[in-house]
Amino acid sequence: MNLDPYLKEALLARLTALADDEVVLAQRLSEWVGHAPILEEDIAIANLAQDELGHAKMWLELRGELDGSDPDRLVFLRDPLEYQNAVLVELPKGDWAFTMVRQYLFDAYEEMWLKEAQKSAYAPLAEAAARAHREERFHLKHSALWVERLAQGTEESHRRAQEALETLFPYARQLFQPLPGEEALVEAGLVPEPKALEGAYLEAVGGFLRRVGLRPPEGGYVPKSRQEHTEYLWSLLAEMQSVARWDPEAKAW
Amino acid sequence: MVARYWEALKGVKDPEIPVLNIVEMGMVLGVEVEGKRVRVRFRPTFSGCPALRLIREEIAKALQAAGAEEVEVVEARTPWSTEDMAPGAREKLLGYGIAPPLPLPMAEASPSCPRCGSPRVVLKNAFGATLCKMLYQCQACGEAFEAFKTV
Numbered sequence: 001m002n003l004d005p006y007l008k009e010a011l012l013a014r015l016t017a018l019a020d021d022e023v024v025l026a027q028r029l030s031e032w033v034g035h036a037p038i039l040e041e042d043i044a045i046a047n048l049a050q051d052e053l054g055h056a057k058m059w060l061e062l063r064g065e066l067d068g069s070d071p072d073r074l075v076f077l078r079d080p081l082e083y084q085n086a087v088l089v090e091l092p093k094g095d096w097a098f099t100m101v102r103q104y105l106f107d108a109y110e111e112m113w114l115k116e117a118q119k120s121a122y123a124p125l126a127e128a129a130a131r132a133h134r135e136e137r138f139h140l141k142h143s144a145l146w147v148e149r150l151a152q153g154t155e156e157s158h159r160r161a162q163e164a165l166e167t168l169f170p171y172a173r174q175l176f177q178p179l180p181g182e183e184a185l186v187e188a189g190l191v192p193e194p195k196a197l198e199g200a201y202l203e204a205v206g207g208f209l210r211r212v213g214l215r216p217p218e219g220g221y222v223p224k225s226r227q228e229h230t231e232y233l234w235s236l237l238a239e240m241q242s243v244a245r246w247d248p249e250a251k252a253w
Numbered sequence: 254m255v256a257r258y259w260e261a262l263k264g265v266k267d268p269e270i271p272v273l274n275i276v277e278m279g280m281v282l283g284v285e286v287e288g289k290r291v292r293v294r295f296r297p298t299f300s301g302c303p304a305l306r307l308i309r310e311e312i313a314k315a316l317q318a319a320g321a322e323e324v325e326v327v328e329a330r331t332p333w334s335t336e337d338m339a340p341g342a343r344e345k346l347l348g349y350g351i352a353p354p355l356p357l358p359m360a361e362a363s364p365s366c367p368r369c370g371s372p373r374v375v376l377k378n379a380f381g382a383t384l385c386k387m388l389y390q391c392q393a394c395g396e397a398f399e400a401f402k403t404v
Contacts (some may be wrong), residue, residue: 040378040388047380054301058330124330131300131332134404135384142379 001122007188008066010181011122013084014191015063016074017179017226020085022056023075024233025049025106027240028093037096048103048139055132062124076244080233084226088171090233097150097160098168104143105172108205109197111140116192125190144208151212162214170220176201177224258284258291261319265311268304269383272349275308279337282329289322296329299384335403351386352400360403366391367398 003011029049036042060071088106093099114136117129150161176198178186186193209216243250262284265275275281275295282294293312297305305328313324335354343353352364365372371393378388386399 040380043382043388044378044380047384050301050303050384051299052301054299058300127330127332131330134332134334135299135301137404138379138402 003066003122006181007184007190010179010185011125011190012063012066013179014182014185015059015066017084017086019056019059019063019071019074020083020226021089021106021175022052022059024083024085024236025089026052026056027236028089028091029099029103031093032099044142045099048142051135051139054135058128058132062128065124072244076241077248080229080237081227083229083233083237085229085233086171086174086226087223087228087230088168088174090230090236091168091171092232094164095160097157098164100143100146100150101161101164102168103139104147105168105205106175107136107140107143108208109172109175109201111136112197112201112204113192116197119189120191121189147209147214148212151209151214158213165209165214166217166220169216170222172205173198173222174226177222177226179226254286255284257319258286258293258316258321261315262293262312265308265315267298268307268311269302269385270346270349270351272345273338273342275312277339277342277345279333279339280308282331289320290325291316291321291323292325292327294327294329296331296333298333301384333404335401346401350398352389352398354401354403357403364389364400366394366396368396369394 026049029045029052032045033042033049036045056075057071060069060074063069063074064071088102091098091102111133114129114133118126118133120126120129147161150157152158176194178194182191182194185191206216259276259281262281263274263276267273267275267278267280270278278298280295280298282296284294285292293316295308295312297308309326309328312326316324334357336357338354346353347367350367352367355362355364363372363374363376366374366389369391371391373392374389375392376387377390377397381388381399385402387402388397389400390397
């Protein structure tokens with residue numbers, strides 16, 4: 001498929017945003033390894049992180065096919081201001097409720113996006129989405145179960161889950177902000193329409209949260225662009241990139 | 254000649270499930286031969302699989318041992334499903350103590366215990382020691398066992 005230059009540029013931006021969300025979230029998840037509340041969750045969260053990284057690799061390989069970029073360099077040698085992740089995934093891991101509520105909000109979005117993206121007119125994207133969608137099914141099930149457990153567990157777990165939701169819910173809506181030039185991609189049938197997905201998301205996720213006894217907040221600040229970041233991204237990348245920046249040849253183990 | 258290379262690939266084990274080779278797993282999509290050049294298209298089971306690099310190296314080694322001088326290993330994005338496993342793979346998994354994947358339409362069901370065959374099992378963790386497995390415990394015999402995820 002031959003892409004017009006403006007479509008190619010917009011697709012590169014979308015692929016980068018997809019990959020950056022996964023890389024940053026995987027890094028936050030991996031901070032729990034060795035520290036999760038129970039052994040089973042330690043294993044589960046390492047699995048989640050590994051899956052997200054696998055998907056990031058896929059998106060960056062798609063990008064590489066379009067512009068010849070090297071996935072490793074993009075991940076390990078790009079500066080924070082060049083990262084295109086949503087604020088949702090860079091916020092510190094917080095407590096277990098914060099981590100699981102964030103994971104649920106992200107998994108539900110990703111599941112919907114991937115399901116729609118399987119219809120993409122750009123065959124490599126449709127194929128990659130189909131592959132990732134099969135794996136994501138397990139994520140959503142897991143995080144939804146945790147949100148339910150926390151919401152209905154004790155007064156304390158409920159309070160913490162609700163508090164996390166207050167902070168995170170507006171940030172989750174940033175995931176549905178169209179990127180510059182994305183309308184053209186939607187029109188060409190290359191990617192799902194973010195605003196249409198947002199309607200379905202608010203209905204499904206809002207419904208689930210209310211059923212388990214949580215109240216999704218109204219309003220709140222939704223970052224407008226993926227150039228917006230918090231200070232937390234700097235320390236996250238500094239740690240994640242330290243080995244590669246110190247020794248770019250430290251590739252294999 | 255192609256048959257010889259397919260045979261060689263059967264010697265490459267999935268490092269996380271050493272009773273199955275990558276051909277039985279349905280990971281090899283095609284082998285093309287041009288003189289002494291061999292091109293293999295393969296797909297990972299799970300995209301985040303940490304064994305990919307090792308598998309690629311093992312493929313190259315096996316083909317070189319079978320006479321190839323130049324090996325190209327291409328990773329395809331084609332989704333992999335447990336339905337792509339060869340006949341007989343399920344029995345081998347069972348013999349190894351891992352509950353095999355269920356037929357795709359039954360993906361949400363629980364497997365039976367690979368030790369005593371009881372269907373009375375409880376899910377302990379949807380994630381296991383590797384990306385492709387979940388953890389169950391049998392209520393009848395008490396055995397904790399791994400089950401292959403149905404995807």
